[in-house]
Amino acid sequence: MELAMGIMLGLLGLGAGCAMIAGIGPGIGEGNAVAKACEAIGRQPECKSDVTSTMIMGCAIAETTGLYGLIVAILLIFVAPGIFTGILKDAVSAMK
Amino acid sequence: MTEEARPDVKSARFKVVDGLLIAMMILPILACIVLKVLFTPASEGVNIAGALVYWQTEAPLMPLYISESQVNSWAVMISILGLCLYLTHGLSARAVCRRQLLAEWIVEKCQGLVNSNMGGYFKEWAPFVAAIMALSAFSSLICLLGLFSPTGDVNVTFGWALLVFFLIMFFKFRGGVGNYVAGLFKPIPVFAPMNVIGEIATPVSMAFRHYGNILSGAVISALIGSALTGLSKSLLGWLPGILGDMPLLRVGLPAVLSIYFDVFSGVMQAFIFAMLTMLNVAGAVPWEAWNARKEKRQARKVNLGKTAA
Numbered sequence: 001m002e003l004a005m006g007i008m009l010g011l012l013g014l015g016a017g018c019a020m021i022a023g024i025g026p027g028i029g030e031g032n033a034v035a036k037a038c039e040a041i042g043r044q045p046e047c048k049s050d051v052t053s054t055m056i057m058g059c060a061i062a063e064t065t066g067l068y069g070l071i072v073a074i075l076l077i078f079v080a081p082g083i084f085t086g087i088l089k090d091a092v093s094a095m096k
Numbered sequence: 097m098t099e100e101a102r103p104d105v106k107s108a109r110f111k112v113v114d115g116l117l118i119a120m121m122i123l124p125i126l127a128c129i130v131l132k133v134l135f136t137p138a139s140e141g142v143n144i145a146g147a148l149v150y151w152q153t154e155a156p157l158m159p160l161y162i163s164e165s166q167v168n169s170w171a172v173m174i175s176i177l178g179l180c181l182y183l184t185h186g187l188s189a190r191a192v193c194r195r196q197l198l199a200e201w202i203v204e205k206c207q208g209l210v211n212s213n214m215g216g217y218f219k220e221w222a223p224f225v226a227a228i229m230a231l232s233a234f235s236s237l238i239c240l241l242g243l244f245s246p247t248g249d250v251n252v253t254f255g256w257a258l259l260v261f262f263l264i265m266f267f268k269f270r271g272g273v274g275n276y277v278a279g280l281f282k283p284i285p286v287f288a289p290m291n292v293i294g295e296i297a298t299p300v301s302m303a304f305r306h307y308g309n310i311l312s313g314a315v316i317s318a319l320i321g322s323a324l325t326g327l328s329k330s331l332l333g334w335l336p337g338i339l340g341d342m343p344l345l346r347v348g349l350p351a352v353l354s355i356y357f358d359v360f361s362g363v364m365q366a367f368i369f370a371m372l373t374m375l376n377v378a379g380a381v382p383w384e385a386w387n388a389r390k391e392k393r394q395a396r397k398v399n400l401g402k403t404a405a
Binding site for chain 2: 056057060061063066067068069070074
């Protein structure tokens with residue numbers, strides 16, 4: 001039982017770490033967006049406020065995929081252990 | 097020239113009403129803090145739990161919870177109502193209070209935003225959009241007072257997103273249900289499942305975006321706070337008496353980070369939620385099909401008139 005719990009918790013932590021690989025994509029995407037926004041401001045400094053507000057809006061939307069990963073990771077760390085421990089205990093008691 | 101009726105700002109009655117409105121803004125939040133203090137169990141270490149459950153009762157499908165999210169969001173609603181009444185108290189054609197200028201500025205900004213994003217037909221939607229934005233922003237900002245922000249609970253944001261989803265569906269059905277269902281099978285019928293998923297993804301992504309941003313801010317703040325507590329315990333634990341027990345390193349840094357995680361992120365997400373609401377609702381109207389339907393209906397009416405004659 002202890003061994004199973006240990007393996008389960010370790011794998012949950014590993015899964016949470018893997019889920020956060022999703023952070024790479026938004027990082028690259030937002031970097032691109034900000035770079036392009038800087039170029040645009042450099043070319044046309046008079047529309048700085050428009051470009052900035054659009055860029056922040058776009059960045060926040062691009063962040064969503066990373067946040068999905070984060071939610072999965074948080075669920076795996078804080079919610080899943082409770083559920084899986086219950087399942088494991090049921091299985092062990094059923095075996096006996 | 098007649099002297100227009102001006103509210104008497106100096107009168108005792110005006111001031112009493114003002115005081116009542118300010119109390120309406122502050123008291124719900126104070127009540128929430130008291131409730132939270134009374135219900136929070138004593139605990140040590142990292143505590144990243146969801147909303148506290150204040151009261152629970154049996155319901156047919158599953159237990160019905162009245163949790164911190166509901167209580168706090170109602171408190172925020174009452175406070176916003178009080179704020180609006182306070183700002184609009186004593187309006188007159190010529191502004192006599194500074195607050196009238198603020199109220200006018202807010203209304204003008206909201207109407208400008210709605211006009212530029214939704215266009216003519218939705219001109220009168222500014223109150224709805226402003227209400228969503230204010231509720232969302234203040235719900236997120238409430239965590240500055242140490243309360244649980246209702247937007248950090250997926251049920252709350254999903255409720256708002258469902259409301260937007262129903263609005264989108266309502267406007268999509270304006271072009272006829274048959275037209276909408278036929279639109280799902282475009283460009284080729286194989287795409288139908290993907291189109292259905294795309295329809296469902298709108299509210300899900302709106303809800304998760306808002307919830308994820310606020311929750312991640314709260315989680316990171318809690319982690320940093322506990323890390324600094326541990327650090328100060330190991331570094332400054334040698335200090336005599338109560339000084340050694342106090343997490344001195346926690347002073348300052350969490351507040352600076354909270355400017356980004358709580359204030360900026362919360363206000364930004366409120367703006368984005370309102371923006372997506374506007375764009376999705378305004379983009380959902382099938383103008384051509386709707387106009388065709390209107391014309392058909394008119395033609396039928398004319399035909400009926402002819403046959404009756």
